[in-house]
Amino acid sequence: MKKHRFVCIDCPLSCEVALTEEDGKILEIKNNRCKKGEEYAIAEFTNPVRILTTTVRVEGGILPVVPVRSKGHIPKKLIRECMRELAKVEANAPIKCGDMIYENILNTGIYIVSSRDLQEDEA
Amino acid sequence: MIDVDVAVIGGGPAGLAAALSAYRNGAKNVWLLERNPELGGILPQCIHDGFGNFIFKEMLTGPEYAQRYIDEVKKTGITVKLNTMVLEMGPERLIAVNPKDGLLDIKAKAIILAMGCRERTRPQILIPGYRPAGIYTAGVAQRYINMEGVMPGKKVVILGSGDVGLIMARRFTLEGAKVEGVYEIMSNPGGLTRNIVQCLNDYDIPLHLSHTIVNIKGKKRVEEVTVAQVDSQMTPIKSTKRDISCDTLLLSVGLIPENELSKMADVAMDPITGGPVVDEAMETSVSGIFACGNVAHVHDLVDDVSKAGETAGKGAAEHISDKIKKRKVPVIVKGGRNIRYVVPQIIRNEDFDKRITFYLRVNDVEEDVKLVLLSGEKLLYKRKENVVKPPEMVRLTLLSKFLENVGNELTIEAQK
Amino acid sequence: MEDAKLKRKIEKLLNKEFSGIEVSIDDGIAHLSGELNSWNEVVELGHKVGKLEVEEVVNLVTAKEVKAERREKPGLKLPKKIYDPTLPKSADVVIIGGGVTGCFIARELSRYNLDIALLEKECDIGEGGTKSNSAQIHTGIGEHSGTLKKELCAKSWPLYEKISEELDVPYKKDGLLVVLTKDTLPKVPSFIANFVSRTIIAHVIKSKAKKVGDEPRIVKKEELMEMEPNLTDRALVAVLMPNYGIICPHRLTEALAENAVQNGASIFLDTEVIGISPNGEMKKVITTRGEIEAKFIVNAAGVYADKIAEMAGAKEFTIHPRKGSTLLFDKGVGDYVNHQISEMKLPQDPHTKGGAVLKTVDENINWGPTAIETADREDTSVTAEEIQSILKKYGSIIPNFSTNSLIAYFSGVRAPTYKEDFYIKPSKKVRGLINVAGIQSPGLTAAPLIAKMVADILKNGGLEMVEKESFNPIRKKSTVFEDLTLEEKEKLVGENPLYGNVVCRCEHVTEGEILDAIRSPIPALNVDAIKRRTRAGMGRCQGGFCGPRVAEILAREFDIPLEKVTKDGGGSELFVGKTKVSLMEGK
The missing domain is CATH 2.60.40 (Immunoglobulin-like)
Incomplete structure (x- = not known):
């Protein structure tokens, strides 16, 4: 039997939900003050996912990097691997907000898109 | 002298919303004055998501959130002046400067203050020690990493658990730096729980509550900081002192509304918020001068800043048309x-x-x-x-x- | 006193209080060696021997508690792209040290037909004690009679009116109020203390001030509170010294350096002296930038003056660093007091005037400085104890002052010898070496006459000095946008749009001014140098907004990547590299 602790972020109450499991099977969820706490703990235990936001390098832009985001959630455990993958990328200015930067990253089916307009450097 | 209906000082989220709202509520000649070369204020460097949940019912990144307002402003007849710094201000009068137009002498029927806030710095929290390179406020480090593409350091200690500090703990970690820990003098975290969970817990970054930094060592570049636990009077406990080797100290110890212009115009200030006293239309003690966003008080959510901007913009438009009783x-x-x-x-x-x-x-x-x-x-x-x-x-x-x-x-x- | 007799006298002291310490006397100078437990004992020893009839003290005694100084290996700190001047093969006079003293000397010597080269080891002038100076133009009242520093100070302060005009640097004579309070004589019953303060002490101060040429007057409590409404009501009486002034030490140093260069002198930054060897009539000065032959060497190396003298073979004095920390408050509070204010506390510390509530020429307020002996010549740390003691000490003089407006604190290191007086004379050992050492307060005030004294020493030493007709004492400061009228601002931006790009929003410093600083005869090569020249980053946000932009401008101007930009010279790089790089390396 193993115990896990998740701080629910759904509301300012920040319940510290306790989840007990055995071999991946959830046995008990407690200390949550509402249903959302239970849902949150289950999601965090079974498949925690996150939005990834970072930058990629840009050639010829007014800034040397452009911010990007995942268009959807990425498994938490793949975040660092995604960072290494995106470190290799160099985009070309001009870039429009929402432009595709990286397709189907690490076979997650998730796109990485630019999150701002970035003009060409005139000088 | 240039005659305008509404002059908005600051093109961040408050100013963008205020200008749009003034325009939409009937002000004809609206000017938006922004110091930076682009609109958006601090948002372009806030590349993380979590913006817009209330207004757009979406989780946007900072630049995306700004872009929506910028696109709206472009559709209107609002005059945007970039690289423009307001030097002096009085009731209905502004002196600003930019490289293109030179000095601008503006007469405005209403003025909206939307200058935002600045970060508290080391002297305000009295950390002793040397003054080497490698001490940054969290927002400055954020700009460097997210917009200039440079790393301020490899091994980082963070003082203060404000939201920007927490966000930067994750950002430094993702970029390959080691964040040794976050130290918070109070017994409760300063930032939102969401950020404690997703920025610290996700990356096993320890949060040390009731701790502070009592010394900074290193003559040229930060080499070490000394941390200590504090007692209930916030006095460092000597026996708990511990040296931590690092090359960077990040400060996330609070924000202060930027009100130098407001004071110049003799606007009455609230000592607690650090911003002007405002009414429900966000009008200050000086008739025709409005204040909104972090200039009035420091917000946690940009959505609220935009809302305040909308209120101020509407108030300014109504002030001109004399609608307010x-x-x-x-x-x-x-x-x-x-x-x-x-x-x-x-x-x-x-x-x-x-x-x-x-x-x-x-x-x-x-x-x-x-x-x-x-x-x-x-x-x-x-x-x-x-x-x-x-x-x-x-x-x-x-x-x-x-x-x-x-x-x-x-x-x-x-x-x- | 003859050497043998002097030796016996010192040995008596050593036997009584400092066992295990050896002394030898060489030409009136006491040389001490051995080991003591603490640094404070080492300093105490030096001071006690210094009080005897010795000419100076070379105190090489070490302290067990002090680890050996960790000094970086000398070498060029700046990449060639940023700074790459060529040293001349020879010069008539090589000045070592670019503080206010060295720069004053360079400017003074540039009146004559001479080749002058000033060498500064840091990446900017005024980087040592100068930049942390309390900025006061003293009158000499605080100095002990019979000292060289008192004599030079009392004669020097009247020169500042003209100097500041010639060099276009701000100088204000706000005057000093020495305030006697109920705490002035803490050890005496209060009714006696109050009486003595009013009737005797105030008059003693007044007569001392008269002797140094000031025009003092005693200010009674009622008038005093009118003059300084925010003063503590524990004040009893004060003496006003109207000629006490303030100047900006780094702007003065910059102006002197510029004026010297304008008149033909050369100034080399990032150029550290690593050896001096006699070479016939000439001396060879070996630096990190190459060698230079000099007829005369002027040693104005501040806290390193003894090390430089030693390099040349002249162990004649020892510098014992004394740190002074200051708290700086924001511009907006400058009118909280109308004068410099110091509270008289008796008995006084013999080695410091005790600090004061000081105004700056920019309407900031300073509290300090402290005076703490330190073994480390570069100990510019400000300790928690210092901050607390300053807050307590000056907080009692103006009790309702809001310390929330604190924007910075800093420390500088004074460079006294153990005689605690200026040591300005040709070396006894090495011909052609002139030591200008022990320059502590009131060194800033005395600097004009120190420079004249050095010129006389050179003249007497055989240097041919012909005054140049072309010497121009006038130097104009570069544009300060904030100080211009609206009409002037409009005209300036019309001529050069870069003056319309405000980079520092707290101090309203424009890109045009930053470029002026980078391209000046004494180029600003890093972020701190730009801050000192232009005030960009000196305001309440302490560079939060403009820091990144100043760094970008430096990178662009020198055509270097951002990560090569420094805070204040090599080793203080602002960044460790570009983002993504460590991720690609798979670390």
Whole structure:
């Protein structure tokens, strides 16, 4: 039997939900003050996912990097691997907000898109 | 001299929303003055998501959120002046400068202050030691990493658990730096729980509450900082001193509204919020000067900043068209038990909108409280809250009918 | 006193209080060696021997508690792209040290037909004690009679009116109020203390001030509170010294350096002297930038003056660093006091005037400085104890002052010898070496006459000095946008749009001014140098907004990547590299 602790972020109450499991099977969820706490703990235990936001390098832009985001959630455990993958990328200015930067990253089916307009450097 | 209807100082989220709202509410000649080469204020460097949940019902990144407003502004006839710094200000008058137009002498029927805030720096928290390179406020480091593409350091200690510091703990980690820990002098975190969980816990970055930094070593570049636990009087406990080798100290120790221009125009200030005293239209003590966003008080969510901008913009437009009927005696809004401040601080208009929103912060964490509105002894409104926390601003929106019988004073308090 | 007799006298002291310490006397100078437990004992020993009839003290005694100084290996700190001047093969005079003293000397010597080269080891002038100076133009009242520093100070302060005009640097004579309070004589019963303060002490101060040429007057409590409404009501009486002034030490140093260069002198930054060897009539000065032959060497190396003298073979004095920390408050509070204010506390510390509530020429307020002996010549740390003691000490003089407006604190290191007086004379050992050492307060005030004294020493030493007709004492400061009228601002931006790009929003410093600083005769090569020249980053946000933009401008101007930009010279790089790089390396 193993115990896990998740701080629910759904509301300012920040319940510290306790989840007990055995071999991946959830046995008990407690200390949550509402249903959302239970849902949150289950999601965090079974498949925690996150939005990834970072930058990629840009050639010829007014800034040397452009911010990007995942268009959807990425498994938490793949975040660092995604960072290494995106470190290799160099985009070309001009870039429009929402432009595709990286397709189907690490076979997650998730796109990485630019999150701002970035003009060409005139000088 | 240039005659305009509304001049908005600052093109961040508050200024963008204010300019749009003034324009949409009928102000003809609206000028938006921005110091930076682009609009958006601090948002272009806030590349993380979590913006816009209330206004757009979406989780946007900072640049995306800004882009939506910028695109809207482009569709209007608002005049945008970039690289433009306001040097002097008085009622209805501004002196600004930019490289293209030179000096701009602007006469405005209404002025909206939306300069935002700045970060508290090391002297304000009195950390002793040397003054080497490698000490950054969190927001400055954020700009460097996210917009300039350079790393301020490889091994980082963070003082203060404000949201920007937490966000930067994750950002440094993702970029391959080691964040040794976050040290917070208070016994509760300064930032939102969401950020504690997703920025620290996700990456096993320890948060040390009731800790502070008592020395900085390194003559040219930070080499080491000394941390110590503090007692209940916030005095460092000698026996708990510990040296941590690092090359960077990041400070996330609070924000201060930028009000040098406001003071120049003799706007009355609220010592608690650090911003001007405003009424429900965000008008300050000086007729025709409005203030919104972090210039008025520091917000946690950009959505609230935009909302305040909308209110101020509308107020400015109505001020010009003389639509506002003011009460003879304004209602003074006060914070009662466990309330640190309430904005607006006064209610001045005879017939305000159907709704009025109060923004407030508490002093201490409390569970199961009732937020009540009192006029003298009379209870006007109450609402139950599961928990209230100082870092999480409370929004109290109510229909104006609750205020029909308000006297000249209104108190909001948290009752146990 | 003859050497043998002097030796016996010192040995008596050593036997009584400092056992295990050896002394030898060489030409009137006491040389001490051995080991003591603490640094404070080492300093105490030096001071006690210094009080005897010795000419100076070379105190090589070490302290067990002090680890050996960790000094970086000398070498060029700046990449060639940023700074790459060529040293001349020879010069008539090589000045070592670019503080206010060295720069004053360079400017003074540039009146003559001489080749002058000033060498500064840091990446900017005025980087040592100068930049943390309390900025006061003293009158000499605080100095002990019979000292060289008192004599030079009393004669020097009247020169500042003209100097500041010639060099276009701000100088204000706000005057100093020495305030006697109920705490002035803490050890005496209060009714006696109050009486003595009013009737005797105030008059003693007044007569001392008269002797140094000031025009003092006693200010009674009622008038005093009118003059300084925010003063503590524990004040009893004060003496006003109207000629006490303030100047900006780094702007003065910059102006002197510029004026010297304008008149033909050369100044080399990032150029550290690593050896000096005699070479016939000439001396060879070996630096990190190459060698230079000099007829005369002027040693104005501040806290390193003894090390430089030693390099040349002249162990004649020892510098014992004394740190001074200051708190700086924001501009907006400058009118909280109308004068410099110091509270008289008796008995006084013999080695410091005790600090004061000081105004700056920019309407900031300073509290300090402290005076703490330290073994480390570069100990510019500010300790928690210092901050607390300053807050306590000056907080009692103006009790309701809001310390929230604190925007910075800093420390500088004074460079006294154990005689605690200026040591300005040709070396006894090495011909052609002139030591200008022990320059502590009131060194800033005395600097004009120190420079003249050095010129006389050179003349007497055989250097041919012909005054140049072309010497121009006038130097104009570069544009300060904030100080211009609206009409002037409009005209300037019209001529050069870069003056319309405000980079520092607290101090309203424009890109045009930053470029002026980078391209000046004494180029600003890093972020701190730009801050000192232009005030960009000196305001309440302490560079939060403009820091990144100043760094970008430096990178662009020198055509270097951002990560090569420094805070204040090599080793203080602002960044460790570009983002993504460590991720690609798979670390």
